[in-house]
Amino acid sequence: xxxxxxxxxxxxxxxxxxxxxxxxxxxxxxxxxxxxxxxxxxxxxxxxxxxxxxxxxxxxxxxxxxxxxxxxxxxxxxxxxxxxxxxxxxxxxxxxxxxxxxxxxxxxxxxxxxxxxxxxxxxxxxxxxxxxxxxxxxxxxxxxxxxxxxxxxxxxxxxxxxxxxx
Numbered sequence: 001x002x003x004x005x006x007x008x009x010x011x012x013x014x015x016x017x018x019x020x021x022x023x024x025x026x027x028x029x030x031x032x033x034x035x036x037x038x039x040x041x042x043x044x045x046x047x048x049x050x051x052x053x054x055x056x057x058x059x060x061x062x063x064x065x066x067x068x069x070x071x072x073x074x075x076x077x078x079x080x081x082x083x084x085x086x087x088x089x090x091x092x093x094x095x096x097x098x099x100x101x102x103x104x105x106x107x108x109x110x111x112x113x114x115x116x117x118x119x120x121x122x123x124x125x126x127x128x129x130x131x132x133x134x135x136x137x138x139x140x141x142x143x144x145x146x147x148x149x150x151x152x153x154x155x156x157x158x159x160x161x162x163x164x165x166x
Contacts, residue, residue: 018129018137020117021045022145023053023061027156028112030145035138042066047075060084062109084109120144123151 017038023031032052034045043066055061057080068088076083086106087099095103120126126144131137 018134018141020141020144021049022113022116023049023055024113024116026112027152028116029149029152029156030116033138033141033145035134035141037134043069043072046072050075050079050081055079055081057081062106062113064110065103116148119152120148123148 019036019038019040019042021034021036021042023033025031032049034049034052036045042064046063046067050061060082061076062084063086065086065088067085072085073083076085084106086103087095089095124144124147129137129140131140
């Protein structure tokens, strides 16, 4: 049983729902965005996002437990990307102390992407999508990403100048 049909139409409230999947750099600037129907699992667009963002080998990516799978670990390893995906407990197989500590460290690094979503919601009223259709939703998500980057960039440039002058 699912609350969404195959087109992302919510059965509960009768509205189209979409998800914004985003890759950000260490400063929180958006590198790439993908939009899917709400009934698409969070982990599905990961490999496409990595291709779009042109992640270099040796870079560590951080992601939550939704992306934890053998398929994703193998894909990261084959691309030479360091695995920063949180470990997920399986049925009758709880996480070890080491895995819990690792997840805690990853959580501290993941705040950057969560801050991006929160800032988009605060600055641009991005809590509600006012468009119907995947193409329009994706266009809105792209505009949000561009506006977010433009708002953050002057501060990042100013901070960088201060660091290089001292």
